[in-house]
Amino acid sequence: MSMGGPAIILVSPQMGENIGTAARAMLNCGLTDLRLVGPRDGWPNVKAERAAVGAFEMMPPVRVFEKTEDALRDLTYVYATTARDRKMVKPIVTARFAAAEAKERIAAGGRIGFLFGAERMGLVNDDVALADALLTVPLNPEFTSLNLAQAVLLVGYEWFQAGDTTPPSQLDTNGSPLATKEQLHAFFAHFERELDACGFLRNQEARPSMVRNLRNMWSRTHLTEQEVRTLHGVVKELTTLRVPRK
């Protein structure tokens, strides 16, 4: 796990379970620098361990601080996550924008932190004033209640996506190569020969457009070599016992 990613700083977290699920969400997103400011139920915490489902064993030790200032000392840019309007003159950014910006700041030598407040009240304004920007996750304005781990997950998710290279869309062919046009055309010929033989294409006027429609349907399915073989077999078996049309 590469270090150097943003720090997640939980200020005055209350329930141990929430620290554990937040750690799990962090690790899901490749984040491992967890800092706690004044955790209500102390540290270490058995309930946090249990809720983390093994996440803490894959991260450096959690660091605990008395004051928010202390937890931010080595950082150069800090985002305060908040759902409420803070009446402060500060940039407000989305999670997606913050993730891309954080990547750039880190590339330029910066060290980034994301501040999260306590379960109920969120961050106090004096902590928000320590941050460089406010991070607000755009969500349904009629129902914004997010738990702590979910807020960490969404911020972490955007961080991971900002560095991820997964192709947005790909066809899994399960090891079988896609059929070549030649293989596809051979299947078309086999299929249409049998449709002629059974009389399905007997209307000579309609035949060209029916053939085109069927070819379009097969083309849209992006068949693999294996699937083309299966379809040859299907057509063959369907026609084996057929009595010739009179």
Place this chain on the structure above:
Amino acid sequence: MSMGGPAIILVSPQMGENIGTAARAMLNCGLTDLRLVGPRDGWPNVKAERAAVGAFEMMPPVRVFEKTEDALRDLTYVYATTARDRKMVKPIVTARFAAAEAKERIAAGGRIGFLFGAERMGLVNDDVALADALLTVPLNPEFTSLNLAQAVLLVGYEWFQAGDTTPPSQLDTNGSPLATKEQLHAFFAHFERELDACGFLRNQEARPSMVRNLRNMWSRTHLTEQEVRTLHGVVKELTTLRVPRK
């Protein structure tokens, strides 16, 4: 809350709590069409109600089905969410791609569903085979365990972002307009006059670059009118009792 958004279909969900937290995550993202296939602990479910923190009251009634096929009947395109490779020939898409694609399909008259499997095992292959595409959320490959509500949250989050128009970055000026250049230049003049008077700028060779550096610093802060007034006051008070330099 606008209807017509994608349906979330939970197949064989086990714990009521997870159905409740999934519903909460849905509503966070503006999704309200929840369908359950064979919920283990029955429906309605008190634990689900409790975990939903009021979400069910803001959604149409949850529909329960015996078989996955039944839950999909009215849909035209279905994404099966899965973390594992299914050895099936099917498109694999990211959550972000799926969200954008779903928006387009709905605009074209389609009705979309996202299938989620049971807590431990995920979807069985026969259910996956009913879907049009596999949806896999790119996350840390060394720690992918996501709970059901978190998986629903990430898919729903991307859905919401795909239709969201929040500016990625904006400066909240708390009602005070940004200072005009004229106001800013007047402050520069006041500040530099006092720096001349106290002798801070007495090195005439260095003066131009020092002035430029200070002006750059103030420019980067994007001051509001209110802040410029505050700074005038600060400079005035700092210099009020000063004894003239000899």
